[in-house]
Every structure is written in structure tokens, then in C-alpha cells.
Amino acid sequence: MSPTYEVRVDGHLDAHWSARLAGLVIRHHPDGTTTLTGPIADQSQLHGVLNGLRDLAAPLLSVDSPGTRSVESRGTLSVESRGAAATAPPDPLGRVAWPRATDRLTIRRAVRADADATFAFRRREEVGRWLTELPSDPARYRRTFADPQRLATTLVIEHGDRVVGDLMLRVEDAWTQAEAAPHGRGLQAELAWVLDPAHSGRGYATEAVRELLRVSFEDLRLHRVVATCFADNEPSWRLMDRVGLRRELHARADALHRTGRWLDTYGYALTAPEWAPAIRTPLRRNEFR
Numbered sequence: 001m002s003p004t005y006e007v008r009v010d011g012h013l014d015a016h017w018s019a020r021l022a023g024l025v026i027r028h029h030p031d032g033t034t035t036l037t038g039p040i041a042d043q044s045q046l047h048g049v050l051n052g053l054r055d056l057a058a059p060l061l062s063v064d065s066p067g068t069r070s071v072e073s074r075g076t077l078s079v080e081s082r083g084a085a086a087t088a089p090p091d092p093l094g095r096v097a098w099p100r101a102t103d104r105l106t107i108r109r110a111v112r113a114d115a116d117a118t119f120a121f122r123r124r125e126e127v128g129r130w131l132t133e134l135p136s137d138p139a140r141y142r143r144t145f146a147d148p149q150r151l152a153t154t155l156v157i158e159h160g161d162r163v164v165g166d167l168m169l170r171v172e173d174a175w176t177q178a179e180a181a182p183h184g185r186g187l188q189a190e191l192a193w194v195l196d197p198a199h200s201g202r203g204y205a206t207e208a209v210r211e212l213l214r215v216s217f218e219d220l221r222l223h224r225v226v227a228t229c230f231a232d233n234e235p236s237w238r239l240m241d242r243v244g245l246r247r248e249l250h251a252r253a254d255a256l257h258r259t260g261r262w263l264d265t266y267g268y269a270l271t272a273p274e275w276a277p278a279i280r281t282p283l284r285r286n287e288f289r
């Protein structure tokens with residue numbers, strides 16, 4: 001039988017999200033939190049629920065199940081097991097040496113103190129237009145930004161001492177058949193990017209995302225990375241074309257924009273064998289393959 005979990009988030013989450021979150025029972029509490037309770041079959045399903053909550057911008061407070069207790073350490077929420085089976089979601093970005101320097105930029109892990117700098121550009125309509133949320137309340141944004149699940153997957157881009165953008169690198173399990181599940185853990189990542197419009201048009205996003213691919217394939221040894229954007233978001237898909245990601249999906253009217261319009265989505269991906277020869281090692285003179 002699957003163990004019962006209780007996941008607690010800040011704020012009141014609408015009950016209709018239950019269907020998207022493994023059918024967990026959603027209860028609101030007077031302290032302004034919501035619990036989601038129910039059986040979760042395995043770690044992969046748990047990660048699905050946690051990623052779903054992140055997509056809904058619901059700040060995660062705790063994850064508990066019989067035999068486990070959640071702990072917060074170094075800004076990253078992990079689940080410590082008291083039983084035999086370890087259920088701790090790993091911190092994949094912890095395996096990478098940060099910061100990363102590119103020609104003009106520094107990329108490092110985000111910390112809570114980056115909330116205000118990222119809010120300054122994410123609150124702008126021309127930026128938020130393409131993102132899950134257009135934040136307007138700094139206090140709420142700070143809480144969401146400090147969600148350990150979010151911090152664990154967020155990087156910031158610095159030019160000099162200014163934060164000019166942020167990136168997401170969210171490692172996930174690859175889809176596998178049940179028997180192959182242990183071999184697909186943590187081998188895929190979803191990537192995303194945001195650049196302060198004050199710094200666009202100079203190739204900073206291109207430079208940062210190229211480094212993100214290097215981290216994904218060289219440091220984390222991932223099998224595949226994916227990224228999506230609204231088909232109307234031309235700067236984003238042009239960026240993906242520029243860095244060598246491959247468009248492999250065009251979903252028609254699958255995303256409801258806050259303007260009330262159903263928009264198309266482009267899905268891009270790149271696998272390690274595609275990346276390595278094409279991008280990682282440009283051929284030097286007199287070098288042949």
C-alpha cells in the first residue's frame with residue numbers, strides 16, 4: 001500500500017487543483033495554509049506533486065509521511081527518512097561548482113536576498129506576459145521566491161554586480177516504463193530563463209543559456225533537456241533556436257493565457273548526443289570527425 005503523505009503550502013490552494021496533484025485531498029486551515037493529504041505511490045509521483053505545486057507558485061512549507069519528516073537545510077527542503085528506504089529528494093544543483101563565469105556574466109545559485117532584484121523585472125508587464133505569474137505584491141513574491149523547492153532550481157545571472165536575469169534548471173526523472181524506473185531518475189531537466197529588459201538585445205540570455213546547457217550535459221550528465229514557450233513568444237523561441245535547441249512540439253491552443261486567449265505552445269529539447277558534437281566542441285582547424 002502506498003504511504004500517506006501530508007504536504008503543506010502557504011496560502012489557500014483552490015480545491016480543483018487536486019486532480020492535477022495526484023488526487024490529494026485539499027484542506028484549508030485558519031492559519032492561512034493548505035494541506036494536501038493522500039497516498040503517494042513513489043518518489044517519482046512525489047516529485048510530480050512538488051513540481052506541480054511549484055508551477056502553481058504555491059510556497060512549500062513541509063512534506064510529511066509516516067516514517068519521514070521534512071527538514072530545511074541550507075535553503076533546500078529535503079525529506080529525511082527514519083525508516084530503511086531513503087526518500088530524500090536530491091539537490092542536483094548542489095553537485096555543480098558555483099559560480100560559473102562566462103565571457104561577460106556570472107551565474108550562481110539564487111538566495112532569498114535575490115527576491116527584490118528579480119521582482120524588479122518580473123513585475124514588468126512585458127516580462128510577466130510570458131510567465132506563469134505576473135507578480136504585483138512584493139511581500140507575496142518574496143515568500144514564493146523563498147520556497148525551498150524554487151530556490152533549489154533557480155539561478156541568477158549577474159553582469160558586474162547587478163542581477164540581470166534568472167534561470168531555472170529543474171532536474172526531473174525521465175519517463176520510463178516501470179521496470180526501468182531506477183535507471184531514469186534525475187536524467188532530464190526543464191530549463192527556463194528571464195532577462196531584465198534593460199539588458200536585452202546584447203546576447204546575455206544566449207550566453208547564459210549556453211552555459212546552462214554545459215552545466216546540464218557536462219556537469220550533471222543529463223540525458224535530455226526540455227523547454228517550452230508560448231508560440232507567440234518570439235524572443236524566447238529565437239533564443240532556443242540560437243543555442244541549438246531543437247523544436248519538437250507545436251501544441252495547438254493548449255495554454256490559457258491570462259488575457260483569456262488559448263495560445264499555442266512550442267516545445268524544444270536537446271539530448272546529450274545531439275549537444276556534444278554540435279555545440280560543446282567546435283572543430284578546431286585541421287580537426288576532422
Ligand SMILES: CC(C)(COP(=O)(O)OP(=O)(O)OC[C@H]1O[C@@H](n2cnc3c(N)ncnc32)[C@H](O)[C@@H]1OP(=O)(O)O)[C@@H](O)C(=O)NCCC(=O)NCCS
Nearest residue numbers: 127130193194195200201202203204205206228229235236
Ligand atoms: C526570452 C528573452 C530572455 C530573450 O532575450 P534577448 O535579449 O532577446 O536574448 P539575448 O540576450 O540572447 O539577446 C539576443 C539579441 O541580442 C543580439 N545580440 C547582440 N550581441 C549578441 C551576442 N554577443 N550574442 C548573441 N546575440 C547578440 C541578437 O542579435 C539578438 O537580437 P535580435 O533578437 O534583434 O536578433 C527575453 O525576451 C525575456 O526575458 N523575455 C521575458 C521572459 C520570457 O519570455 N522568458 C521565457 C519564457 S518561456
